[in-house]
Amino acid sequence: MDIGFYLLQLLTGLAYASTLFLLSVGLSLIFGAMGIVNFAHGSFYMLGAYLFYAFTRGQVEGFWGGLLSVLASGLVIGALVERLLIRPIYARPEEHQILLTYALLLILEDAVRFFFGAAYRSFPMPEAFSSPLFILGSPFPSYYLFLIGLAALFALLLWGFLYRTRLGVWIRAATQDREMLEALGVNVPLLYTAVFGLGIALAALGGAALLPLQAATPGMAVDAVISAFIVVVIGGLGSVWGALLGAVLIGLLQAFGILLLPEWAMVFPFGLMALVLLLRPWGLLGRPPAVRT
Amino acid sequence: MRLALLLAALALLGPFMSEYGLKLASEALILGLYAMAFNLLFRQAGLLSFGQAAFFGLGAYAMALLTQKAEWPFLATLPASLLVSALGALIIGFFSIRLTRIYFTMLTLAFAQLLYAIAHKWYAFTGGDNGITDLRPPGLLGESLPFYYLVLLAFALAVIFLAALEGSPFGYALRALRDNRARAEAVGIDSFRHLLLAFVISGGLSGLAGFLQGALQRSVFPDYLFWTRSAEAILSTILGGSGFFLGPAVGASAFLLLRVVVQAKTEYWPFFLGVLLLLMVLFFPRGLTGLALGLIKWPTEVRRDASGG
Numbered sequence: 311m312d313i314g315f316y317l318l319q320l321l322t323g324l325a326y327a328s329t330l331f332l333l334s335v336g337l338s339l340i341f342g343a344m345g346i347v348n349f350a351h352g353s354f355y356m357l358g359a360y361l362f363y364a365f366t367r368g369q370v371e372g373f374w375g376g377l378l379s380v381l382a383s384g385l386v387i388g389a390l391v392e393r394l395l396i397r398p399i400y401a402r403p404e405e406h407q408i409l410l411t412y413a414l415l416l417i418l419e420d421a422v423r424f425f426f427g428a429a430y431r432s433f434p435m436p437e438a439f440s441s442p443l444f445i446l447g448s449p450f451p452s453y454y455l456f457l458i459g460l461a462a463l464f465a466l467l468l469w470g471f472l473y474r475t476r477l478g479v480w481i482r483a484a485t486q487d488r489e490m491l492e493a494l495g496v497n498v499p500l501l502y503t504a505v506f507g508l509g510i511a512l513a514a515l516g517g518a519a520l521l522p523l524q525a526a527t528p529g530m531a532v533d534a535v536i537s538a539f540i541v542v543v544i545g546g547l548g549s550v551w552g553a554l555l556g557a558v559l560i561g562l563l564q565a566f567g568i569l570l571l572p573e574w575a576m577v578f579p580f581g582l583m584a585l586v587l588l589l590r591p592w593g594l595l596g597r598p599p600a601v602r603t
Numbered sequence: 604m605r606l607a608l609l610l611a612a613l614a615l616l617g618p619f620m621s622e623y624g625l626k627l628a629s630e631a632l633i634l635g636l637y638a639m640a641f642n643l644l645f646r647q648a649g650l651l652s653f654g655q656a657a658f659f660g661l662g663a664y665a666m667a668l669l670t671q672k673a674e675w676p677f678l679a680t681l682p683a684s685l686l687v688s689a690l691g692a693l694i695i696g697f698f699s700i701r702l703t704r705i706y707f708t709m710l711t712l713a714f715a716q717l718l719y720a721i722a723h724k725w726y727a728f729t730g731g732d733n734g735i736t737d738l739r740p741p742g743l744l745g746e747s748l749p750f751y752y753l754v755l756l757a758f759a760l761a762v763i764f765l766a767a768l769e770g771s772p773f774g775y776a777l778r779a780l781r782d783n784r785a786r787a788e789a790v791g792i793d794s795f796r797h798l799l800l801a802f803v804i805s806g807g808l809s810g811l812a813g814f815l816q817g818a819l820q821r822s823v824f825p826d827y828l829f830w831t832r833s834a835e836a837i838l839s840t841i842l843g844g845s846g847f848f849l850g851p852a853v854g855a856s857a858f859l860l861l862r863v864v865v866q867a868k869t870e871y872w873p874f875f876l877g878v879l880l881l882l883m884v885l886f887f888p889r890g891l892t893g894l895a896l897g898l899i900k901w902p903t904e905v906r907r908d909a910s911g912g
Contacts, residue, residue, distance in 0.1 A: 347705060398885055404705065405651055409841050410884045412834055416877030424871060536716060536830060543709050573724055580717040587713060588698055591706040
């Protein structure tokens, strides 16, 4: 096998990593800033795919408008969910938060099944990406490159937002010391609404962007949330760059693991996550938890 | 005493239940046992394990593989199932106990999903997602009533054992570690050994529940190991009230009863369960047991070890 083959495999891995990043980065932000373990995160990813289908009515012309609408509605839905459901339980023990978000997972899965049916929903490949690109003489699906570009764009936007705007600085501050931030006069509850909305919007966008490649089912949420946890735990809970690193690692592990041991590719991510937790429990780019007395 | 009365009542009810009622009661007891095993870690030791499905599944697969591949007699696989799941818990616990809080939760989840992936992919040994079927226990235990008594016996022994554990010095040590680890360690409690032992006991009892469930359903599938199975232990526990000794079992019965009632009317049972959980968490965080006791104000059953106490 030649270099071209490995290059294609690398790009395939990165394309997978791109959707993983969009899916997981919000989970990491939400945990980091708000301390909420969101088991419904994969459900918003699933919801994004279905909303995209609903907005475009499955028609290829609606592709770009559909993506934007999903992003916007994800923001609104996320903000509403935070306001109505998450806000009352910030002070509660972790298991209540897990249970509440698990309840959301059950509700959303059935709601989607009710409105869209249990059948697969798919979306045609947009015209612009229908012909493959030739990389070193081998054909490569151009949509994969679009996914990589999309994730890169949002990683950059997120960086700009978190490091170059006041709101972003506050969000980063919230991951370190919420009480101090509040004492300094920042409206932390409003900040939480923004963080949750942003995280949900990105997950929904990830789900929508995957639809031309992979049909949506109501059951995709339970697998997605576990993938997101793996990515975030490997990278470090609360770290945006950790989510990026974790997504790339898992993406490449899948792309190349499938070459080595096709049967066992599904096992690798869990193995990597267990290994990271054993050697560096706070993740590759996470910070060790402060010692509390 | 009250516990003995409850168990006696459950035993006396047996002959009066229909075939279907017996199946349902058996399933409720099994889920109750599983949730109580989870709650040993959760309430006593303050550890939120999201990997109980690993031990539930190990117990079920040990039973299925030993009866079908090694042709062991059904009852002989019971101690083997306990042993296999306890051993699994020893290995997983050995690594997981070192971590705390969400990191512990995530590592237990990772191990359980690892086992799920293996059971799912290893067709030659576990049958993959075809599972292992046709596991009817031979002789009398293949009938519903005797099997119900087997389940009840296992449940009773486990509950009595857990009650004794709670009142023992070991139980006190676990609660001390939960409430203030540094202080408990300072007075000489070896946290690693205590928590590991609790993890192994909880894993073994979860395996027992898995063994019984596999025999009840007469089949074992990889979803015995899937993470939503771990979530079932948690939701039964919180539904019933984690702060009460029998809370998880109450939650498990309520969960199954409700499922039967709702599923008779609509296919959207998860939706109703979700709404119910949402309302419980938002408005009745002490669970059904807490709600009931609050309504009738039963003075002797107030939480004896309220958090921080």
